[in-house]
Amino acid sequence: MAVTIKDVALAAGVSIKTVSNVINDYQYIRADTKQRVMEAIASLGYSPNLSARSLRSGKTGVIGLAVPELSLSYFAELADSIIKAAEERGLKVLIEQTGGDRARELEILASPRLQMTDGLLFSPLGVSNEDAHHLNVNFPLVLLGERIFGGPTDHVTMSNVESARAATAHLISKGRKRIAVVGGHEGEVIGSAGLRLRGYQEALEEAGIPFDHRLVAYTTLWHRSNGATSMREMLESGVEFDAMFGLNDTLALGAMRVLQEAGLRIPDDVAVIGFDDLDEGRYSLPTLSTIDPGRGEIAETAVRVLQERISGHDGPPRELEARFQVVERESSRLPTS
Template structure:
């Protein structure tokens, strides 16, 4: 049987209001009274009804996370961190997968599960900032990823250009000069690919290495099979890179398989680096060097931004936030926050120590 606030009050010999004050952390409760209430809470194993508390505030206690693909380990791992950060606030997370479909993303932006959620953390691939303004239903929103920056909602991302430049510079520092890039995309959905390609070319240029377009391999999707196919196409074309920068780790895992089948040693013949630091890369043979975005920080920043909007955060000028999406003509300004990253240097570039 689930005990109620009233049961705790009876056990402690105090009013329901006093128990509520203790549960909610109010300071003005006498120490001996607080001790009796806390003892009664422990004896009855009382747990506050967070759902009821949320409904009293006019909220559901549920937020949504919408990502392109849960099959990609990066998004699955990010989702875990969002769930953990939300749980600290007593929130439940509804997870939706858009497939990068414009139609599905428009449905999400227009108001996922009407009146069910308090806020949305959204990683779009197909929509633009204008789409979000036109389709907004007033639900607070935080954007992830690179498709829309400096747009109509708060945004959290890492510096993809800087990160790609650093990992390419690492490969150059190993003495590699014919460095291939796998994962190029020239479609509107390929914002991350363009930024990572920009960092790759910037590192080569800074090192005085000509960018060879024959070493840049496209990949329509960023799955293992795409990485394997792109690596095979590079080798079959007669191009022999001495290093490969893959734009995510699943591409890199596919490339590792193709190199193994071709009888090429990693990193002796070809060094391989990825991006995302998914758990699979730490158990690959060899273990995978990668860019490691701080996924926990990304999740926490997104949840904190959402909480701020829900609590009526204000912009520096003092204007109240009208929900999570900016409306043309209002004084509200969205915030751009950058999360950290690091290079995780492992066996696929450094060899075994």
Template sequence: MPVTMHDVAARAGVSVKTVSNVVNAYPHVRPETRRRVEEAIEHLGYRMNVSARNLRTRRTGMITLAVPELSLPYFAELADSVIRAAESHGYTVLIEQTNATREREAQVLSGRYQDMTDGVIFSPLALGPSDLPLFDVTFPLVVLGERVFGAPADHVTMNNVAAARAATTHLVALGRRRIAVVGAHAGEAVGSAALRLEGYQQALAVAGIAFDPRLVGEAGLWHRATGAETMGRLLDSGVEIDAVFALNDAMALGALHALHARRVDVPGDVALIGFDDVDDVRYSVPTISSVSPGREQIAARAVELLVARIDARGAGEPAPFRRVVPDSSIVGRESTGDVPTGGGEKVVAVQEGRVETVEPVREQIAG
């Protein structure tokens, strides 16, 4: 027969309630009593009935993280950061990969995880402003990214425009004037590509450099292969280039490959900077400068906001929704000549984050 709390209580000489307090980490238990209960648990091999506890507390101790694609280094590293942040709050993370398809992303908001997890951290790519009604959900939700603003949820995003402007300004400060972009999305009005391209154009305007559409390389999904293909097309077009701003680090790695294949010296002939500051860019040759968007802050704040919503369920009037924009920075490495070969890295610019109270776009949500 399975060992029960009654068995543990009888061996430890305490009540069943005291055993429950110990296994549920209730703080107000005398040390000597806790020791006796723990010894009884170990001796008898008691295992808590997690399903019964979940039914009683209406908690699962799990949260969902839904991201587009774990093969992209940024999302893989974000997932790692979220897992570690969740563990510090006593939560386990269920990972859902949506493949950036509208159907899969809509399913995340359908409530399919309500019985399995206590809340959802969601990074959409296919959904947009017209899908705001889908975000009016009955479970705790935190939204990541730039595709959807004004949803009835807490939101952790990046300062994409300012960070891209700072990255481009840094290239200008290095004396570069023919700065190409790798990763633009034609016709995109919202999302990372549009915002980062806007920051790039702002920096050019401030520097008095005319915008040249021939320097904008469009790409589909932001992978190494598309970065290499886009960089190759730009080089083969014959347009003069002395610097490249890749809109994420995967494409920066692909662009570096294409530059090497054509024997273009980096950073001598062409300086290169990426975005996301993933671990891979520290081990390329040369190492790649990048925008660090504050990934650890993004993960920590997203988990904090979600846990607060979970804890506050049914506790009266909910708190106002928050939008958090973490600090970002430009990390200079060999690909921009900020450090010599083997010289490590240095932070060359910092964009301070902010926290805002936001109102959801009720009219659009209401349909």
């Protein structure tokens, strides 16, 4: 690793700048000089020192991605898409896990630890709209998710309200009127839970179905266990329902398991739809209807927009929404009524 541009220059009998020029495809180089330099590079096994390069150029070619946890399937699949999108643009991705903890999230925004990167894709869970001013940072930052709207940065998000409305409408179109919801966050207005719940309510309203608060189960986290526990409680409460909307797939799968344990048939007794289009839902029994929130589009847009900011693009913050789709699978496959 001790071979530097200097050694190459010496071997090829040129100046170091000429070697640098060859590496960076500078146009005015004679073919034979280029050839000689290339050979020297190859024979010495030279490769540029990226630290030096980034010191000089101020760019690292690395972007940061801060997510709650990779063990949550949604974020794992998001990270997958983002790494792929970044790769297409010649960027590497450094991943940071926040655990969804507000303090830790703020620390990441404030701290210079991730200086090894040119910018950050930030998917918060703990911070809320009141923390929006913390997003005023002096590095390129693109916000993901639905915790903060109208902040000072570019924001890529899914159409939460609309797509949740579509999910609910889908169940209604199957003739269901008592639609349970699993995964609400008490008092939340902004955030995935709040927005999706709003979509749910809007769909009910459109259909003239009264909202029944007993049909909404609140959870703190969105793990499988929370879906299971909520559904268990709801069954015990004795409230009647003929459909369920899981605010994400993981919750829906956890809840579905409890429904089945209780001997209820899906979709006949309870039609179910989730949200996220996780791979898992494709092979559960029954397969899970869901909302495809456009993860690929989100990833590509986010990386593109971040790269624009990194290369100096100025302008007001943009709000970008990905297109969604209702995916009907077995858990809600019923004749339309």
